[in-house]
Amino acid sequence: MKKNLVKNLIFIGAVIAYIVFCFTQTPITQAVTVTGTGEEAVSVGSWWSLLPPIIAIGLALVTKEVYSSLFIGIISGAVLHAIAMGSGFVGVMTSVVNDGLIANIADSYNVGILIFLVVLGAIVVLMNRAGGSRAYGEWAARHIHTRIGASIATFLLGVLIFVDDYFNCLTVGSVMRPVTDKHKISRSKLAYIIDATAAPVCIIAPISSWAAAVSGTVDGVNGIQLFISTIPYNLYAILTLIMVIFISVSNVDYGPMRTHEINAINGDLFTTRNSVYDKDDEPDHTKGKVVDLILPVLLLIAFCVVGMLYTGGLFEGTNIIDAFANCDASVGLSLGSIGALIVIMIYYMLRGVLKFSECMSSLVAGFKQMVPAILILVFAWTLKTMTNQLGAAEFVRGIVESATAIQILLPLLLFVVALGLSFATGTSWGTFGILIPIVTGVFQSQLADVTDGTIPSMVIVCISACLAGAVCGDHCSPISDTTIMASTGAQCDHVNHVSTQLPYALTVAGVAAAGYLLAGFVQNVFVVLGVSVVLMIAVLFGIRLIVGKDDKKTVRK
Template sequence: MNNTWAILLPPVVVLIGTFITKRLNSSLCAGIILAALITTNWSALPAFKLSVFRLKEIVTDFDNIYTYCFLLIIGALVLFIERTGGANAFARIITRRITSTRSAQNSSLLISFSLFIDDYLNILTSSAVMRSITDQTGVPRAKLAYLIHSLSSPLVVLAPISSWTGMLITQFESAGISMDAHLNTKIYADPFLTYLSTIPYLFYSFALIMSVWLIVHYSYSFGPMKIHEDHARNTGNLFAGKEPQAAISDSTAGNLLDFVVPVCSLLIFVFMGIAYSGGYHLLGGTVGLVSSFKNNTQTPAILALSAGAAFALSCVRAWVAGTLTIADIKNIGKDGILLMYKTVVMLILASTLGLIFRLDLQAGTYLSNLIGPHISLHLLPVMFFLISCIISFITGTAWGTIALLAPIVIQLLIGLEHIATPTTIEHIPLLIPILGSLLSGSVCGNQLTPISDTTIMTCSGTGAYLTDHLITQAWYVLPVIIGSLCGFYITGLTYTSGYVLCALYGLTTTCIATWLCIVLINSISKGRTS
């Protein structure tokens, strides 16, 4: 395969196809076919064989199978918590004593923090519980939508055990990060520990959470959101003068144990499973706790088995307590699988396309040769934050964006720094910051786009108008984007100073720049509400 501009056609086709049809999986199929055709010089039969071969590689990999099982079981676990009303029971304990607008908003944030396990569960539960409470305290629906949406995906991506964990492990492994010594491995590292290493570099998520707290705590109000809050305070209309809009209802009271048992058991099983696999001395091994986490190589299997055990334990407890019948449990299991089925298919297709990109088209190598002479390494974190944000905005999916770009990022860095593979993360100090910028940009674009599942679900759950939510949220997210760009620029300048210092410099810069932007915009608009 000659290195030509045609290599860049498959991702362009995926983006355009998704934007026009709103069907990511169909667009990914088209991208796979086109990539295979380009690889085989437009020969139909060899292209078909290549596509099937790469797809088979993805779906027969045991780590991938375990990850897909984890995602399907997590879907069932999320539905269990939702349908039994466990999350509602927990949330209502938090919201017992609310007397003011600020306390209502703080309660919304606290509920979101508690539901870190999944963004869908977070949005649906927070919306159902907080709607009536914020209505009584005069919080406009656009503000409620902003609070809930801001602490869904941006928060969940920070949680080491969540519905995002399995996806990220799969994509990092498909991109060439693995502990297995085979030909596809580019970087010898554990994908789970690699994800954990990116968390300090998720500047957008940290800054967004900080900005939401500042806006609520200091009652900052500016831009279109000020119009909504003025209307709510002066007229009682929570829709800025528009007619009220219906929202999804959920009246399940629930039992607190139906929230505590699934979440706590999942965390305990995962923690113990990783420690046992890594040889923790209290569980029969010979090493300390930190070393056991480093030694662990069975994360996908542990996640799947832990999720299965947590789901089984939760169902048995609910059945014994009379909360669920056997038929209810079967329905939850079936619907949970259906909830995540399309996502798993998307991950399989995106991973297949990523594998062809990396191994057959050598897209990263081509890009490194193309842009290497024209771009400085220190600009790459900023560049990938912007690129991933744009792609996520267009496609409406953060997961698809990560799957599309992760293989290109890794191969591009290896090519730019002229490193022989397989190598280790220590030899590519810019890798973790750039992966952090990729995840940050993907979450940012997903939050801002009108076509993402979380955006639509937020508006449906809160009853906010879609246009109102997007416009009011954009003003509050803009300072975070500016702060993140500043942080990733500093990261690019300081990545050789070491992992800890680089993350500290970048995160500090991001938070300070975000805070200054918020204060400046608020001062200019002169908008403070009580």
């Protein structure tokens, strides 16, 4: 009780101190820019613009209640915007309802993601009712005999599904839940492994929706070529994968995750009761086979990849690389998942494991399973709208541009700024969309001199730092789409996932920051990556020594 009171007082004090600091700035100033068609007003934010996500994230971690925390953050952002614009109560309600909730639900990209969520929920219910999940769990129980084996199997599946992070989170979670539950791995640990093999894998995969997003933010050079060049310098992504392998093999956990894992070994997979997600449907028969899970997953992967390539123009003569670069992930995933759903239902009916009525009822059950994720996503998107209205992007842009004179420290600075912006806004794509054009602008003269396609190493390092920081902030943030999807895939309480994952992500972030500090002085990938990997392993072994000594005092039943 006293511990919770102290945490609450610390949070309240931090928010008050931040607000006092913010009073040195006005919430929004209107800067007038001259364009080719006349004058245009642009909202430029201040430290106030980051207050709504700070409130939402802090409340979620303190109260363990994510819905109200997000909504209070949204309201605070709308109030700040109304004060700055002088629009009063009507302005607050307009920002929340019209500019926030309605606009985000009506956004075509967001609708595509929601459709994909619902369809994937229906497919998961179909696989459970057909007995495919149970059959796979029984098969895995015969072939995977240890907790280490279950963790590594989850990691490998996450690495293999590199096309899209949303698809990764939900597919890996639905396939591996029976296996990790069997070996008493906590849902929080499962959610961490899923999250750590989603965005960190996609950001170093040349054929993925993330590669397409990054390449689309760069002007003047070959976007895909630049993306591939950044992979060895993406320290956070690479070190995160090392982290997952280490904690899986060594079975060492620390921070809140250690409590969750001890409880899981003792039979409690959730630590705090998971009342958000319904229990997986059990089949009424034993006709299900392993193929009833494997084939639907393969169909879903194939259809989604084809759907993304279709939106990128593959069937109009575009090559595969350019098709991925130009694809619309939202539309592609929606098309692919709906196509896969139809084929999967026909397959189950032909197999005789499900009737038509059972397939139809699975659609409704799948939608119900995804309601918590949909609600959190809509609130998170609305909170991002509030920060945009307050000019957070322009504020961060100004900070970075004012510090570009110190080029030796620029990689470290960009990593930290990207981490903070992505954490506060919950979007890694939006973060590197803001920062990468700034980087290319700083090095515009050097890029203009490129004639043989060789991109200056400092440009590659700085863009890598932007990408790594964006993924790190996205990995840590409770309002990140990918973090929400990982919780949904693992059917883990969202706040539990965030609080247990945060120490792991920050450990990797600290080592990555040291690597980018080194990269400012030595732009040599072998030196930077080699030193960072050695330092990461040394830190992990140090943690193992500390936790190992502490474990001797702990009796695990």
